[in-house]
Amino acid sequence: MTRALMSGNHTAGYALIAAGEANRGARGCCSGVYPITPQTEIIEYLCAARLTKGAIVPVESEHSALNVCIGASINGARAFTASSSNGVLYMAENLFAAANYRLPIVMAVSNRTVGPPWNLWADQGDSLALRDAAWLQFYCESHQDLADTILVAFRVAEDARILLPAIVAQDGFLLSHTQMVVDLPEQGLVDRYLPPLELAHRLDPAHPRAYGGMTWPRDTVKQREEQQASMDLVPAVLEEALDEFADVFGRRPDGALTAEFTEDADTVLVACTTMVRTAREVVKRRRAAGEKVGLVKVKLFRPFLRDQFVQAVGSARRVAVLDRNHAPGSGGIFWTEAATSLRSRPDIVVQDYIVGMGGGNVTPADIDGIVDDVQQRGGSDAPVFIREVAV
Amino acid sequence: MNTAAAAVTHRPRDEALWRAGNGACVGCGMSLGLQWLDQALDEERPYLIVPASCAVVTPGSHPATAYGVPMVASTFAGSAAVATGVSRIARLNGETEPIVCWAGDGGTYDIGMATLSAAAERNEDVIYFCYDNEIYGNTGGQRSSATMPGVKTTTTPSGKTEPKKDIMAIMAAHRVPYAATLSLSNRDDFMRKMETARQTQGFRFLVMLSPCPAGWKSDPARGIELARLAVGCGLFPLYEVFDGVRYRINERPDGTPLTDYMAGQGRYKSKTIDVDAVAAGIAEQQAHLEALERAFPARGDE
Numbered sequence: 001m002t003r004a005l006m007s008g009n010h011t012a013g014y015a016l017i018a019a020g021e022a023n024r025g026a027r028g029c030c031s032g033v034y035p036i037t038p039q040t041e042i043i044e045y046l047c048a049a050r051l052t053k054g055a056i057v058p059v060e061s062e063h064s065a066l067n068v069c070i071g072a073s074i075n076g077a078r079a080f081t082a083s084s085s086n087g088v089l090y091m092a093e094n095l096f097a098a099a100n101y102r103l104p105i106v107m108a109v110s111n112r113t114v115g116p117p118w119n120l121w122a123d124q125g126d127s128l129a130l131r132d133a134a135w136l137q138f139y140c141e142s143h144q145d146l147a148d149t150i151l152v153a154f155r156v157a158e159d160a161r162i163l164l165p166a167i168v169a170q171d172g173f174l175l176s177h178t179q180m181v182v183d184l185p186e187q188g189l190v191d192r193y194l195p196p197l198e199l200a201h202r203l204d205p206a207h208p209r210a211y212g213g214m215t216w217p218r219d220t221v222k223q224r225e226e227q228q229a230s231m232d233l234v235p236a237v238l239e240e241a242l243d244e245f246a247d248v249f250g251r252r253p254d255g256a257l258t259a260e261f262t263e264d265a266d267t268v269l270v271a272c273t274t275m276v277r278t279a280r281e282v283v284k285r286r287r288a289a290g291e292k293v294g295l296v297k298v299k300l301f302r303p304f305l306r307d308q309f310v311q312a313v314g315s316a317r318r319v320a321v322l323d324r325n326h327a328p329g330s331g332g333i334f335w336t337e338a339a340t341s342l343r344s345r346p347d348i349v350v351q352d353y354i355v356g357m358g359g360g361n362v363t364p365a366d367i368d369g370i371v372d373d374v375q376q377r378g379g380s381d382a383p384v385f386i387r388e389v390a391v
Numbered sequence: 392m393n394t395a396a397a398a399v400t401h402r403p404r405d406e407a408l409w410r411a412g413n414g415a416c417v418g419c420g421m422s423l424g425l426q427w428l429d430q431a432l433d434e435e436r437p438y439l440i441v442p443a444s445c446a447v448v449t450p451g452s453h454p455a456t457a458y459g460v461p462m463v464a465s466t467f468a469g470s471a472a473v474a475t476g477v478s479r480i481a482r483l484n485g486e487t488e489p490i491v492c493w494a495g496d497g498g499t500y501d502i503g504m505a506t507l508s509a510a511a512e513r514n515e516d517v518i519y520f521c522y523d524n525e526i527y528g529n530t531g532g533q534r535s536s537a538t539m540p541g542v543k544t545t546t547t548p549s550g551k552t553e554p555k556k557d558i559m560a561i562m563a564a565h566r567v568p569y570a571a572t573l574s575l576s577n578r579d580d581f582m583r584k585m586e587t588a589r590q591t592q593g594f595r596f597l598v599m600l601s602p603c604p605a606g607w608k609s610d611p612a613r614g615i616e617l618a619r620l621a622v623g624c625g626l627f628p629l630y631e632v633f634d635g636v637r638y639r640i641n642e643r644p645d646g647t648p649l650t651d652y653m654a655g656q657g658r659y660k661s662k663t664i665d666v667d668a669v670a671a672g673i674a675e676q677q678a679h680l681e682a683l684e685r686a687f688p689a690r691g692d693e
Contacts, residue, residue, distance in 0.1 A: 028483045030476055055479040060509035064472035067465060067506070071440070071476020074463055077483075079476070093466045203461045203477065205436050205488055210456035212447070212464030219453050 002184040008175035011143045012108040013045025015150035018190040026196035027076035028053035032068025038172035039110035042082035062087040066094040073103040076202035085112035088126045099134035104157035105165040110176040121359015122171040124325040136166035137302040139272040143180040148253040155241040174274045193248045231303040256300035259312040265294030268316040272298045282367040306341040318349045320374040324356040331383040352383040360388030413457035415449040418611025420601030421522040431585030437489040440474040442498035443467040445529045468502045471510035474517045496523040496537035511565040514593040524603035532606045541664030550661035562596040566635035573599040576619035600627045608657020623647030625673045639689035
């Protein structure tokens with residue numbers, strides 16, 4: 001086992017390259033790359049890597065970066081890229097194209113506020129703005145989670161039952177530019193975990209097909225139904241991928257949703273990414289003080305597993321959703337999913353807290369305040385905006 | 392190459408690159424261009440990358456297609472980048488199929504310009520073919536930067552006031568291995584240039600004036616004739632540029648009056664059109680080309 005002190009960005013770069021290299025016995029790998037803060041170190045890592053059979057192509061925009069991936073993927077290669085913020089939005093139309101072509105491209109996203117006005121810091125509004133593009137979306141809480149989830153994402157995306165692209169997101173700077181010790185997946189094991197990609201519908205001169213000509217309403221409905229059917233299979237395929245990961249690497253990454261201290265909880269926090277780590281400490285401390293507080297970590301946002309979410313919340317009567325994002329006119333985006341999932345539970349308070357938006361620090365005191373607040377509420381109310389306290 | 396072959400079906404109809412039954416308009420230059428592309432590539436079967444355009448609408452609707460070779464529709468601005476990915480993986484796997492972008496002037500001169508420029512700068516192993524009908528034809532005839540001055544479109548109802556963008560100068564400035572203009576009126580020249588493109592490695596840029604009866608408001612039967620008049624009056628000069636620096640003019644204007652070309656095209660029936668100014672622009676363009684060819688001629692073996 002190789003252990004290394006790695007930044008989130010270099011961890012993501014390592015995992016992407018290992019996945020690409022694992023396809024050297026098949027049609028190779030390819031990445032179109034373009035820099036943007038805070039993911040730039042990912043694409044720098046890709047450009048410095050030595051691949052047995054691969055092409056890293058530095059292009060002139062994120063729009064082209066993803067299009068290079070689309071061209072490579074439809075020609076049978078394992079394809080991946082990375083982006084952030086406006087870069088994700090600049091490639092937006094191609095995200096839809098990739099999913100509609102059922103191409104298992106994996107993109108590492110270092111989440112950052114969308115501008116202008118420019119703000120470099122973590123906010124999930126970039127990838128969440130593309131929530132309807134039919135990409136799987138994973139949100140990671142640690143460097144290890146990131147390395148492992150990128151490999152799991154390839155495995156799930158490339159599964160013949162799924163064939164949808166995947167975003168694996170980390171908080172910009174909070175993970176991307178901090179370092180943690182990571183068990184780096186060794187190439188030999190990655191080779192075992194990610195079999196050669198055989199994309200059945202790839203370009204084939206012997207069987208010429210037209211990809212993306214004109215379609216009619218019935219075709220669009222069918223296409224969306226098929227995407228939905230694949231999304232519905234993600235929970236089962238993901239569990240298989242995690243089991244297989246455990247067999248190969250000897251550790252099992254967290255799945256779509258993780259319930260912690262929820263069995264008898266009357267108050268449950270819902271969080272993702274680095275906020276989970278802070279929330280977990282608060283929950284542990286309040287548990288030690290005898291409070292029935294629990295935590296649901298949401299790692300998989302698309303598909304959002306509504307039934308599993310309701311189960312994870314259990315018999316709790318108060319749910320506080322932490323959203324590092326905001327959909328003006330609606331509220332927090334994770335809250336929308338939580339409230340929709342819990343619509344059959346009118347007895348429950350599902351309160352939205354917009355916290356850490358624009359990269360604001362989320363402290364244990366913030367989360368203590370959220371727990372205190374939700375515990376005195378008799379019903380759900382408008383989203384609560386929590387501003388960063390000036391240090 | 393025998394010009395009479397133009398009327399001959401090149402291969403069995405169901406194996407053609409561009410098959411019968413497509414929905415292109417009568418007299419569509421793009422449609423004939425696709426057939427000539429097929430004939431020029433002969434036994435080679437290309438991959439086509441087609442941005443939003445008539446070339447992605449007229450092959451018919453799913454699951455039918457008029458294309459007899461693999462065709463990937465890209466987003467409007469993206470064909471040269473998708474082609475990059477396809478080409479890189481093909482070459483990594485030792486596959487030699489020509490990777491051909493087949494794009495209109497909107498997808499080339501305008502929305503696709505940054506992508507095109509970048510792919511040219513990277514010298515990707517791609518043939519980029521622009522069928523230029525000087526208009527956004529697929530959306531019903533709006534101006535593009537390829538539209539000639541004076542031309543009426545739905546977004547320039549009184550006639551366009553700006554000159555046509557010099558796409559060849561832009562592509563030559565990228566120092567691409569090969570760039571050439573093609574006309575449906577000059578079949579031998581078309582086929583020879585396609586062969587040069589085929590034999591060249593790296594980024595190759597070809598632009599063909601593409602008669603568009605619907606957009607030009609012209610008689611569908613007169614498309615080839617209009618293409619010939621465009622070359623004859625100098626509006627669409629036939630030339631090629633090697634490595635972006637060595638020039639060869641393939642055919643010189645024959646004194647055809649510009650008004651002969653404009654006559655019979657409804658798009659030129661504008662009260663504000665200044666024929667003398669357009670003619671002066673054409674003469675200046677020709678003089679510029681002549682000077683370039685004199686100063687930087689193509690080599691004898693090119």
